Amino acid sequence: MSDSSSRPVRVRFAPSPTGSLHIGGLRTALFNWLFARHNGGKFILRIEDTDQKRYDPDALRSLTEALRWAGLDWDEGPEVGGDYGPYVQSERLEFYQRYAQQLLDEGKAYRCYCTSERLQQVNKEKEARKETPGYDRHCRNLSPQQLAENESNGLKSVVRFKMPLDGQTIVNDIVRGEVVFENVGQQDSVLLKSDGFPTYHLAHVVDDHLMEISHVMRAIEWLPSAPLHIQLWQSFGWEMPFYAHLPVMLNPNGGGKMSKRKPPRDKAGNIIPVMVHDYIAKGYLPEALDNFLANIGWSFGDEREVFTMAEAIERFDLTHINPANSAFPVEKLDWLNGVYIREMPVEELARRLREPLEKAGFEVNVDILLKVTPLVQTRIKTLNDVVEMSGFFFREEFVPAPREQLIPKKMDAAKTREALELACAHLTKLENFDHEHMEAEMRALAEELGLKVGDLFSALRSAVTGQVISTPLFQSMEIIGKEESLRRIQQAVESLG
Numbered sequence: 001m002s003d004s005s006s007r008p009v010r011v012r013f014a015p016s017p018t019g020s021l022h023i024g025g026l027r028t029a030l031f032n033w034l035f036a037r038h039n040g041g042k043f044i045l046r047i048e049d050t051d052q053k054r055y056d057p058d059a060l061r062s063l064t065e066a067l068r069w070a071g072l073d074w075d076e077g078p079e080v081g082g083d084y085g086p087y088v089q090s091e092r093l094e095f096y097q098r099y100a101q102q103l104l105d106e107g108k109a110y111r112c113y114c115t116s117e118r119l120q121q122v123n124k125e126k127e128a129r130k131e132t133p134g135y136d137r138h139c140r141n142l143s144p145q146q147l148a149e150n151e152s153n154g155l156k157s158v159v160r161f162k163m164p165l166d167g168q169t170i171v172n173d174i175v176r177g178e179v180v181f182e183n184v185g186q187q188d189s190v191l192l193k194s195d196g197f198p199t200y201h202l203a204h205v206v207d208d209h210l211m212e213i214s215h216v217m218r219a220i221e222w223l224p225s226a227p228l229h230i231q232l233w234q235s236f237g238w239e240m241p242f243y244a245h246l247p248v249m250l251n252p253n254g255g256g257k258m259s260k261r262k263p264p265r266d267k268a269g270n271i272i273p274v275m276v277h278d279y280i281a282k283g284y285l286p287e288a289l290d291n292f293l294a295n296i297g298w299s300f301g302d303e304r305e306v307f308t309m310a311e312a313i314e315r316f317d318l319t320h321i322n323p324a325n326s327a328f329p330v331e332k333l334d335w336l337n338g339v340y341i342r343e344m345p346v347e348e349l350a351r352r353l354r355e356p357l358e359k360a361g362f363e364v365n366v367d368i369l370l371k372v373t374p375l376v377q378t379r380i381k382t383l384n385d386v387v388e389m390s391g392f393f394f395r396e397e398f399v400p401a402p403r404e405q406l407i408p409k410k411m412d413a414a415k416t417r418e419a420l421e422l423a424c425a426h427l428t429k430l431e432n433f434d435h436e437h438m439e440a441e442m443r444a445l446a447e448e449l450g451l452k453v454g455d456l457f458s459a460l461r462s463a464v465t466g467q468v469i470s471t472p473l474f475q476s477m478e479i480i481g482k483e484e485s486l487r488r489i490q491q492a493v494e495s496l497g
Helices: 023-038 059-069 093-105 116-128 144-152 200-210 220-236 276-281 286-294 309-315 330-343 346-359 366-377 385-394 413-429 435-449 453-465 473-480 482-496
Strands: 010-013 042-045 109-112 158-161 168-173 177-182 190-192 215-219 242-246
Touching: 010 023, 010 215, 023 042, 023 059, 023 215, 023 242, 023 276, 023 286, 023 309, 059 276, 093 109, 093 158, 093 190, 093 200, 093 220, 158 220, 168 220, 168 242, 177 220, 190 200, 200 220, 215 220, 220 242, 286 309, 286 330, 346 366, 346 385, 366 385, 366 473, 385 473, 413 435, 413 453, 413 482, 435 453, 435 473, 453 473, 453 482, 473 482
Parallel strands: 010 042, 215 242
Antiparallel strands: 109 158, 158 190, 168 177
8 A cells, every 4th residue: 555645644643641652652743743844744643642541631731741852852742732623532532432433323333231240251151161251242132122221221331343344345555565464353343441530442533534543653552443543534534544453562572562561671781761762761862762762663765774753754755664563673773872972063962061060969960061061061961970070170169089099000109109299299390281291291100100191180080070981091190180180199198108
């Protein structure tokens, strides 16, 4: 099937507000957004909150925050409005009830009065007979007298769809081609629950029709339900959208799809986040995460892995989506994030580094941050790395390194003390306290003392920064200043005495 149509392109991302946005959900949203932007169409955000048992009142804010952080702006939906609203399903119940009644009136659906206890018993009996579990269509052919009796007795009912009992349902999928299902294996699924709320099956078909959705891109998990949805479209006599079922992102170490219930781990055994807010909190850039997700299941072409979303919009085509499920290569995300950090203008990177530093409790001096940023830019993989590498610049009071940290592995306290004392003397005499002169002077001193350059630099680093790992030593000292640097070295000498 082609992904082209004479209809205006209107696509939707329709998450359920049951928690934070899953990384797989963000990729689905991204593909929809790219397709809409490529075709000059509309990207619609619709909130499917009909599962009231799992509804989380804070989830909508969390979802919209994550989408905005990723740069996925929506043309219609909550906070934006539009001509096809409301865009929250719990505010659209009258539509679902009206169309469920239409199916009942036309004999294409029926009321089911079976209790949950009966349904459980049916499944137990089927299991004992080694049959596929599912509803036995007990209420499909109730007589008008039986229906009237049930209603007069006040029995609660759901509305079920009458699936064809024979023949085939063919799903034409842009990504997977023609997928054929035997109707004999399908269920009479619930369309409207006893509380008047629809299930996903009815709600999304009604909404996609009323909102004039042209293409539906959703996870492959929905493909087994597609025959029901196709039959619903045909029962209403509505023009169907094109369907594209997207591949799953798999755990990098095997074991199925990325799941928050069983968090995946990387090669080192570290937990890989599955929620978008975790990636935000860990200091990943939205540009890098978008680029990374676009690479999972879709090919930009030219074997390019690094590209902007503007470039992706230019090329995005549903026929370039690979139907095979793909592993989640988290190491590549770290690499990509580093690429974007290195290519970012210093002023912009400094602006973004400020937040993790302030979250760590530092009061950030902007002038110092602008000097520090070029030093960390080639050395960090995430924004949060700046805290460990350069937090010492922003402490209210210097925290000296413990005595044992000052002493290199192949030196003792006395030798380290002597080296630092001489280093302090040599640095004091320097007229130009810039990193080039400092480094040349200290290399000469190491040779004079018969020390390895790395050992002397290690002792100086611990003395001046209080850390084993930091930004480049002499450039750091240049920012800290001559007087404060010498004071810290002298402090280290005294601690070794």
